[in-house]
Amino acid sequence: MRHTLPLAPQFYVTAPQPCPYLDGRMERKLFTALQGENAEKLNDSLSQQGFRRSQNVLYRPSCADCSACLSARIDVSAFQPSKSQKRTIKRNENLERRATSPWATEDQYALFRDYLDSRHADGGMADMDVFEFAAMIEETPIRSRVIEYLDKTSGDLIGVSLTDVLSDGLSMVYSFYAPDMQRHSLGTYMILDHVQIAIEANLPYVYLGYWVPGSQKMGYKSKFSGLEVYLGGRWQKMRDPENFSPDTHPLSTDPIAEQVANISLPDTRPTHKP
Template identity: 80%
Template sequence: MRHTLPIAPQFYVTAPQPCPYLDGRMERKLFTALQGENADKLNNSLSSQGFRRSQNVLYRPSCADCASCLSARIDVSKFKPTKSQRRTVKRNSALKRRATSPWATEDQYDLFRRYLDSRHADGGMADMDVFEFAAMIEETPIRSRVIEYTDAGDLIGVCLTDVLGDGVSMVYSFYTPDRPQDGLGNHIILDHIEIAREAGLPYVYLGYWVPGSQKMGYKAKFSGLEVFMGGTWHPVRDPEAFAAQTAPLGNPPIAEQVANISLPAMTPKRV
């Protein structure tokens, strides 16, 4: 006799650890597993509520006394390139874009290592080996693509991209450090805006924007930017109006945060 069991995701909280973006602050994350036949539904729903994917985990900042990390996305219909961004597109007009299945290659890993060694040598991914890199690329239970950028056949940029119901999510991107004048990081974002437009998808999800963090400042330069605050998305009309927020009494307790998460209808598991 077959039975069905309701499947409801379980949420957990990481232990506090030093914040990688703001000195002197501690971070913790609320997270849940992403797996099974409901993975796409759950990813779509939680992505629209400020969560991000890392392999088979969805997470969102849930710091006890800080509310600075803001999930950010670009409204494609409201994006207007600046003169500088138009120049970036022109400088990189010879690049070829290729979308592939999420499989890691030696060329990708070599580029990844050069990127980390140049840009993030002291970051949390600095010691990632080829097997961990392959897991980052390949362990995905949802519809993901690797977007490669080549110049005369040479791989110069890569972005691991998730395809959501309402947009594309840039999970992680890296590029050659040998062409700083070309603005390759910005170009990859600009090209993803075009990818979303071509696919008829309204948003490009960028991850988290942290006002006051120099590492994250580039995201505020894209018009049409929205951030997730207080359970809804808000347009960023003036980035200078946002500041790194402490909230020692303002952040709701974890149980209340979880209770306010909207979950999709889940297909019961058969046993």
Template identity: 75%
Template sequence: MRHSLPLAPQFYVTAPQPCPYLPGRMERKLFTALQGDYAEKLNDSLSKQGFRRSQNVLYRPSCSECSACLSARIDVRRFEPSKSQRRSLRRNAHLQRRASSPWATEDQFELFRRYLDARHADGGMADMDIFEFAAMIEETPIRSRVVEYSDRESGELAAVCLTDVLDDGLSMVYSFYDPELPKAGLGTWMILDHIDIAREAGLPYVYLGYWVPGSPKMGYKAQFSALEIYRRGRWEPMRSDDDYASETHPLSTDPIAEQVANISLPDSRA
């Protein structure tokens, strides 16, 4: 199935498949290719409209009977860490950050495999080999960085995040960490560090991907202050989970053609 806008990227819809977040539901995605000189502008524009990047594709959930997946970002200027988040900062003060071009290494892959085996053994990436991992890291048509976190003394790699640099913030595309350090809270700590990176760079937002009300897998994102949710065509401050119960109603989703027609695209001639 294909939908398009005149003189614009082509948009496609994936076939339905079981939802990884809410049991008993089916998911599908609206997506378009990300390539050429237009790629960076397209990524910047669509990221502000709830899209995410995966290699050279931009996608957004477009389920036929549910709109529970809500894009989330942190307003860096308004963010204040909680007591537990301040403890996380102190707990991981021994780690140092190193940002580099998107290049995959064997150390990264070994950490990635241990993370998947411990945390997502039945997930969609469970069978990913080193070549597919390298493609995930390296196949990017836009400005991306690999942010590594390692122990200052031993040099041992503890966590990694693939990060896109947008015109208005940082997008945490995918992160993984040492599963043998559960008490370190490395997932939360990486988000806190990206808030610091964005603040240092003068970028207003950190994009976290999707928050799904009712999904335990995504509950940690709601713990950050100054969280904004992209809902019904605009960003709004996040409210309580109960305010988003209607997003799982069968009538909560617009038809695909309307969704595509309402996408705002940058001027490719600019």
């Protein structure tokens, strides 16, 4: 009988392109494919090392002279809502949460287009058509959910989050919401509700993606208590956000080969029962 070793994930680097968070910077990503029977183990392991999922790809920033982007998550056990966040919860009492399988709908796409046209008209997703949107929602090899928020009175779809269920938490892959309801702070509310979902499911973390010091787009993430950032190869409690700098430095990023060598991969060998 011939035995073959499982193939280890292969890592690649994207070509530099303009950074969407900090003006005048160029971004570069380290990425690998997410596929096969061990996709969930790989997603769990790399998410715990600062990677994020986009469809069938896991990626992490690997910019040549900038290390401003920090993966962020909320430690649910250390979270306490602020007075402002409590008011946000109160303002959204008329919303109903509905969790569904990752399946795209026309209502979701219409809301997505309104959100992009209002908030990110010049962003990388601005030209995404309905088929690309469906791929973003549906092309997932792991356990994912679409969390919808609807107005209890009108039944209107108000917000949507594509959320992965990890072994140690919830990962908010992408969220969008009604842009004409600014007073309701829907982006903040959906994060607060995911903290509640994690509590109910006995999951310790809510992964929020990247926090970028110096970027107004990402500033809201530092307002959540219990926040941790992935820095220096480990998760650390967020102290004073002002202590983090977006300044560039030619030695701020390790060489690609060193980065890959320091990635811990899950054990995917089959277990043999006696």
